[in-house]
Amino acid sequence: MTMIFGIPLPALLGQLLIGLINGSFYALLSLGLAIIFGMLRIINFAHGAQYMLGAFSAYLLLTFTGIGYWGALILAPILVGILGVVIERLFLRRLYGLDPLYGLLFTFGLALTLEGTFRYFYGSSGQPYAAPAALAGGTNLGFMFMPNYRGWVVVASLIVCIGTWFLIEKTKLGAYLRAATENATLVQVFGVNVPVLLTLTYGLGVALAAFAGVLAAPVYQVSPLMGSNIIIIVFAVVVVGGMGSIMGAIVTGYLLGIAEGLTKVFYPEASSIVIFVIMAFVLLLRPAGLFGREA
Amino acid sequence: MAALLDIKGLNAWYGESHVLHGLDMTIHDGETVTILGRNGVGKTTTLRTITGIIRSRKGQIRFDGKDMLSVPLHRTAHHGIGYVPEERGIFSSLNVLENLMLPPVVGKNGMSVEDIFELFPNLHERRHSPGTRLSGGEQQMLAIARILRTGVRMLLLDEPTEGLAPVIVQRIGEVLKKLKERGLTVLLVEQNFRFASRVADRFYLMDHGQVVSEFPVGELPDRMDTLHHVLGV
Numbered sequence: 001m002t003m004i005f006g007i008p009l010p011a012l013l014g015q016l017l018i019g020l021i022n023g024s025f026y027a028l029l030s031l032g033l034a035i036i037f038g039m040l041r042i043i044n045f046a047h048g049a050q051y052m053l054g055a056f057s058a059y060l061l062l063t064f065t066g067i068g069y070w071g072a073l074i075l076a077p078i079l080v081g082i083l084g085v086v087i088e089r090l091f092l093r094r095l096y097g098l099d100p101l102y103g104l105l106f107t108f109g110l111a112l113t114l115e116g117t118f119r120y121f122y123g124s125s126g127q128p129y130a131a132p133a134a135l136a137g138g139t140n141l142g143f144m145f146m147p148n149y150r151g152w153v154v155v156a157s158l159i160v161c162i163g164t165w166f167l168i169e170k171t172k173l174g175a176y177l178r179a180a181t182e183n184a185t186l187v188q189v190f191g192v193n194v195p196v197l198l199t200l201t202y203g204l205g206v207a208l209a210a211f212a213g214v215l216a217a218p219v220y221q222v223s224p225l226m227g228s229n230i231i232i233i234v235f236a237v238v239v240v241g242g243m244g245s246i247m248g249a250i251v252t253g254y255l256l257g258i259a260e261g262l263t264k265v266f267y268p269e270a271s272s273i274v275i276f277v278i279m280a281f282v283l284l285l286r287p288a289g290l291f292g293r294e295a
Numbered sequence: 296m297a298a299l300l301d302i303k304g305l306n307a308w309y310g311e312s313h314v315l316h317g318l319d320m321t322i323h324d325g326e327t328v329t330i331l332g333r334n335g336v337g338k339t340t341t342l343r344t345i346t347g348i349i350r351s352r353k354g355q356i357r358f359d360g361k362d363m364l365s366v367p368l369h370r371t372a373h374h375g376i377g378y379v380p381e382e383r384g385i386f387s388s389l390n391v392l393e394n395l396m397l398p399p400v401v402g403k404n405g406m407s408v409e410d411i412f413e414l415f416p417n418l419h420e421r422r423h424s425p426g427t428r429l430s431g432g433e434q435q436m437l438a439i440a441r442i443l444r445t446g447v448r449m450l451l452l453d454e455p456t457e458g459l460a461p462v463i464v465q466r467i468g469e470v471l472k473k474l475k476e477r478g479l480t481v482l483l484v485e486q487n488f489r490f491a492s493r494v495a496d497r498f499y500l501m502d503h504g505q506v507v508s509e510f511p512v513g514e515l516p517d518r519m520d521t522l523h524h525v526l527g528v
Contacts, residue, residue: 172396175396175397176397178389179386179389179397182388183386185348186384189347189348189371189372190397190398190399191369191370191372191398191401195369
């Protein structure tokens with residue numbers, strides 16, 4: 001059997017794949033956080049709960065309406081995104097211009113409320129959610145066996161991340177967003193309705209979290225606390241990448257997922273803290289993050 | 296001649312501080328008018344109050360007969376008022392072309408991108424550079440150019456020559472003359488009155504948040520001594 005640094009190759013690649021899958025979720029979630037922070041200057045602590053809502057929407061859509069995975073992959077982000085729009089209009093809007101702590105406290109409270117509500121109805125154990133039939137089974141890649149659904153997670157998250165990056169960096173709407181991040185008042189003087197732009201941005205960020213939630217449902221099960229488990233890591237990812245950098249959030253998400261996977265191979269005891277260790281080093285050496293602009 | 300912009304008894308506040316004290320000003324269609332005054336008398340505040348950036352304001356601002364006080368900030372441009380701030384407001388995360396294309400087109404008389412690039416060849420050459428990599432003069436050109444694309448009827452221009460080399464100042468003067476030929480109305484805040492005398496039809500002198508005198512460009516030479524005294528230059 002081929003060995004690399006004394007590790008069998010299939011084991012190494014297997015962990016690499018798991019790392020890449022975790023990285024897919026980190027990338028999608030930190031991307032949403034970075035977009036929201038960049039535009040609204042709100043640290044969205046409810047992001048994990050909104051990811052959980054995405055997964056639960058898929059589960060509830062299946063249980064009560066019979067709408068399956070593919071329908072949920074489209075519908076759940078729209079529904080949760082609309083909820084995000086309502087939250088922005090009713091609450092977040094009142095916090096702009098205040099100390100960022102207010103936004104953080106509000107979204108943290110929102111996360112507790114959402115998670116508590118679902119825990120009340122569903123307990124803290126997970127609900128099973130099956131992968132779609134079309135993606136059942138696996139493929140023998142020659143050097144390893146890859147479950148089809150996991151391959152799909154990586155592909156889908158890459159497509160959505162690149163699509164979102166394109167939307168922000170290469171389109172007119174994205175130019176409005178970037179300009180409003182720098183000087184919202186001037187963009188408004190030019191005739192752009194910035195308040196609506198802020199609402200849509202929050203909706204988009206939240207929809208990305210929900211999309212990640214649906215993708216995650218067959219991998220991690222659907223549980224009320226699934227969001228709070230992952231969100232702390234995602235915040236570390238955002239800190240490493242640099243708050244407000246779109247490409248930084250995406251690249252860092254995948255890289256840290258892979259770093260975590262590789263640590264499981266070489267030094268499993270450290271795998272659950274490796275991201276935080278990296279974060280500590282980045283904060284020491286480059287406080288603005290790997291891709292952040294020095295203030 | 297009909298008044299395009301009609302301001303009467305305008306008061307404005309920055310938080311607690313009362314900056315404009317009953318300002319009166321009338322700008323006619325097609326005119327270029329310059330506001331003179333020492334630092335801190337409310338020249339920039341006047342422009343910011345007209346655009347609606349400063350919301351705590353009382354009095355009357357009519358543009359083309361319409362009351363502007365009730366117009367939300369993002370609708371000001373749609374009524375035909377364009378603004379070039381003193382700090383120019385070029386976005387660093389946007390390239391030159393994106394900066395140019397950013398403000399939505401609000402009127403029929405906007406310049407085409409081709410015409411703009413003909414007027415400002417430098418911008419065409421550097422269209423893919425980040426906006427803030429341009430020189431100060433080029434940034435000022437870009438700040439003016441992007442408003443010209445929108446087809447607004449009136450341009451509020453805050454100290455366009457500040458900190459720029461004489462040759463660039465001359466270039467901006469030529470651009471303003473071209474705009475005048477196109478029938479654009481310009482309200483200019485300017486400290487450099489040699490420059491202002493070449494482009495303006497009329498002057499307002501401001502002090503303590505009010506207009507203290509008004510005169511056509513022809514009277515400028517006679518008033519030079521008084522102005523030097525009042526402006527402390």
